[in-house]
Amino acid sequence: MNNPPSVTRRSTVPLLLTLALASVIDIGAGWLLVQPHFPQSTRILIALLPVPANLVLVVLIIRTIRKLDEFLRQVHLEAVAIGFLLTGLAVFVYGYLERADAVRPLNVGIVWFFMLLFYGIGYVIAARHYR
Amino acid sequence: MKNRLRVLRAEKNWSQAELAEKVGVSRQAIIAIENGKYDPGLPLAFKLARSFGETLEEVFIWDEPAKG
Numbered sequence: 001m002n003n004p005p006s007v008t009r010r011s012t013v014p015l016l017l018t019l020a021l022a023s024v025i026d027i028g029a030g031w032l033l034v035q036p037h038f039p040q041s042t043r044i045l046i047a048l049l050p051v052p053a054n055l056v057l058v059v060l061i062i063r064t065i066r067k068l069d070e071f072l073r074q075v076h077l078e079a080v081a082i083g084f085l086l087t088g089l090a091v092f093v094y095g096y097l098e099r100a101d102a103v104r105p106l107n108v109g110i111v112w113f114f115m116l117l118f119y120g121i122g123y124v125i126a127a128r129h130y131r
Numbered sequence: 132m133k134n135r136l137r138v139l140r141a142e143k144n145w146s147q148a149e150l151a152e153k154v155g156v157s158r159q160a161i162i163a164i165e166n167g168k169y170d171p172g173l174p175l176a177f178k179l180a181r182s183f184g185e186t187l188e189e190v191f192i193w194d195e196p197a198k199g
Contacts, residue, residue, distance in 0.1 A: 070172050071160035130163040 011067055015060045022053040030109075075126045082122025087115050133192040137165045139183045154178040 029049045032038070038046065068076065091111065097103045140150055147161045156175065163169035164179075171179065180190040 069156035069160050070175060071163055071169055072157055074169070075159075127159075130159075130168045131166070 011064055015057075015064055018053065018057050018060055022050065022057050025053050026050045071130070075123065075130060078126035078129075079119055079122035082125060083115055083119030086118035086121070087111065090114050090118070132170045133167065133194055134164065135190055135192070136161070136179065139185065139190065140165075143183065150179075150182065153182045 029046050032046045033043060065073065065076065091106070091114075094103060094106055098105060136150075140147070145153075147165070148158050151158045151161045154175065155178070160169070160171075160175075164171055176187055176191055180187045183190060
């Protein structure tokens with residue numbers, strides 16, 4: 001009946017460092033792709049540049065989740081569910097507003113921002129529920 | 132489900148953080164269980180009971196839902 005160890009600084013520091021590295025690579029790739037002087041083959045390579053760091057990030061996040069205790073897993077599950085559903089709703093509404101020519105075409109990069117925002121809101125709601 | 136976690140912890144003079152450390156969970160988990168907001172799974176319930184030297188039934192009290 002061994003409980004998984006709590007999430008410690010040892011596991012969150014590599015996660016945050018990888019997140020920072022992935023963000024720098026994402027921004028760098030985005031900047032390089034707007035430069036006009038790269039041939040198409042190089043542009044494809046630049047577009048795929050963020051993949052390895054982001055895959056490492058996915059693995060580290062899953063490892064961190066597995067180290068959470070059963071209560072924190074439940075809180076985060078509710079936060080993810082709220083974040084997922086609200087992001088879906090926001091994209092759905094935005095899509096209809098786009099069809100109505102009320103807004104500009106959706107920049108997919110902003111979906112990440114909404115996922116994080118709604119996940120944060122979901123976490124606060126779930127944490128308050130169990131307080 | 133009710134529990135006697137807070138009383139037993141006070142008897143042992145343990146903080147919530149100390150109990151959390153003993154059973155390997157977060158302090159938030161202990162707070163939620165003590166407040167009756169979260170019912171632990173069996174492994175954690177057994178660990179909590181054993182940490183006080185009690186049986187499961189002495190720590191966690193099943194509340195039979197009213198029928199009808």
